[in-house]
Amino acid sequence: MPHCDTRSATAALAFWLVATGAAVPVRADVRSFGNWIVGCDNKAECTALGIPESPVNSAAPAVVLRIGVDRASLSGFEFAIVPLPNGDAATRPITVTCPLCADGGGEAGDGTADRLDLHGRRITIPGMQGVRWMDALGKGRRIAVAWAGGGAGTTFDTSAFLEAWVHLAQTRGDLLRQALIVEGLPSLRAGQPPPERRRAFPAREVMPSGTPAIAGLPRRCPPGGEPGPYRQFVLPGSATLWAVECREGRTLTTRWYQASAAADVPSRLELPDGERARIDAGEGGFEESVFDFDFGILRARSGPADREDCGIRRAWGWDGEAWFLLERREMPACIGLPPTEWIRTYSSP
Numbered sequence: 001m002p003h004c005d006t007r008s009a010t011a012a013l014a015f016w017l018v019a020t021g022a023a024v025p026v027r028a029d030v031r032s033f034g035n036w037i038v039g040c041d042n043k044a045e046c047t048a049l050g051i052p053e054s055p056v057n058s059a060a061p062a063v064v065l066r067i068g069v070d071r072a073s074l075s076g077f078e079f080a081i082v083p084l085p086n087g088d089a090a091t092r093p094i095t096v097t098c099p100l101c102a103d104g105g106g107e108a109g110d111g112t113a114d115r116l117d118l119h120g121r122r123i124t125i126p127g128m129q130g131v132r133w134m135d136a137l138g139k140g141r142r143i144a145v146a147w148a149g150g151g152a153g154t155t156f157d158t159s160a161f162l163e164a165w166v167h168l169a170q171t172r173g174d175l176l177r178q179a180l181i182v183e184g185l186p187s188l189r190a191g192q193p194p195p196e197r198r199r200a201f202p203a204r205e206v207m208p209s210g211t212p213a214i215a216g217l218p219r220r221c222p223p224g225g226e227p228g229p230y231r232q233f234v235l236p237g238s239a240t241l242w243a244v245e246c247r248e249g250r251t252l253t254t255r256w257y258q259a260s261a262a263a264d265v266p267s268r269l270e271l272p273d274g275e276r277a278r279i280d281a282g283e284g285g286f287e288e289s290v291f292d293f294d295f296g297i298l299r300a301r302s303g304p305a306d307r308e309d310c311g312i313r314r315a316w317g318w319d320g321e322a323w324f325l326l327e328r329r330e331m332p333a334c335i336g337l338p339p340t341e342w343i344r345t346y347s348s349p
Contacts, residue, residue, distance in 0.1 A: 030330050030343055031167060034160025038168045039330065039343040042274060044175035045070055046168050047343040050137075051333050052084075052145075053157050060152040061094040061145055063118065064337055067134070069172065079130035082122045084336045093148035094118040099141050101132040117148055122341075137161045198324050198348065200296035200317025201236045208232045221246035221255075228252075233293050234262070236320045242266050243291060251305060255285035256298070271298075271316055272325050274346040279314075297326065310334035313342065324348065 030039035035053050040046035050065035062084040070076045081096055095117055102114040114132070116123060125133055137143075137158045146153030208230055221227045221244075228245030235241055235258075242257040257266035268282025281289075281300070288308070289300035296318040303311015310333060315326040328346035329339055 030332060030345065031164075032332070033164035033167065035157055036160050036164035037332065037343065038164045038171075039345050040168070040171050040175055041328075041344045041347045042175070043347055043349075044172050044179065045344070045347070046172050048161075048164055048168055049337075049341075049343065050143075050156055050158070050161065051335055051337075052154065060154045061092075061147055062154075062335070063094060063096060063145055064335070064341065065137075065143065065156065066341055069168070077130070077134070079125040079133055080122055081116065081118060081125070082337065082341050083118050083120060092120075095144075095146050095148045097144040097146075098133050098136050099144075101136040101141070138165070198317065198319045200326070201320050202296045203233045203235045203241070203291075203293040203318065205231060205233050205293055222248065224248065231291075232262075233291060235296070235318050238262075240264075240266070241269070241291065241318075243289075244285075246285065251287065253285035253287050254289050255283075256281040256289070269323075271314075271323055273314070274325050274328060298323070304334065307334045309336050309338075313339050317348075 030037060032038075035051050037049045037051065038046065046069045048067040048069075050067075052062045052064075064082045064084060066078075066080045066082055068078045068080070070078075083094055095115055097116075098114045100113065114129070116125070124130075138161065140159050140161070142158060143156035144153060145155065226247045228247060230245065231243040233241040233243075238261050240259045240262045242259075244255045244257065246253050246255060256269040258269045259266040268280055270278045271281050273279050286300040286302065287305050289298065291298045298316045298318075299313070300315075301308070301311050301313045310331045313327075313329045315328075316323045317326045325346055326348045327344065329342040329344050331337055331339070331342040
């Protein structure tokens, strides 16, 4: 039987994807359509976020409409409303109203307005009730948001929802088709066991070594930068990870380096980023990053230095031999949305 190496399999995959009309590869980047933001991860699980049209302020309540689509089917979605930390929203009830989408006993949308009260917590709209809300969004019905009992309010412009939803469905379809092709490609699957799920292994922190090979490590800040303390971690497999703080003006970054052994000269750590180019964590570092050595997970955020509610959050795991991307979440709008509600654009297989 002829041998098929990885390059041959990749070439065959690329040809097959082109022949079937799928993009090579499918990039599930986050896209904006009006006040709607959509994106998918590599497993074809997608998210649509409807964000407030006006800047978040303390006068009016603010919520995000979040629709998550699982991999099972396009109709298998979760419709949630997430209150934003705006003024006294944590304690004061918010009323969200969907016009003509309550159950009137007939066709969807023939009933009265459906009103939901939020008491500072996320709520999920279940079953057919969620379907009726989706139908209202598709028809361009404005969703009203107001303080319960009166006061300042606002509305959601849903005119761009249908365009956003069509883009989400097309991207998701391309990702599913690409996944099916990869799973069914004989040259990739023949005689190969199913891939094992990679797991991260814990490390341990040690006192920084004073060996000459790494004595100059703190001086790796750019000219004019003020080096701070550094930390050393021993990874399973005897590799050593270094965290080096560097202050430039008001900006504090952490740069990451790694060596095969404690006595070796460290080099800049390059981290995988799924289908994107690798990240050089030593050259520019991260303004927000931490190594959770009890679990062997390196977490980092890229984005505005004075905000924590937007940007890109990534997590990498150390499997004993190499780093692998665990998860990537993205949020381009700085509106106070917690990271758990951001759009996930990568999830470890």
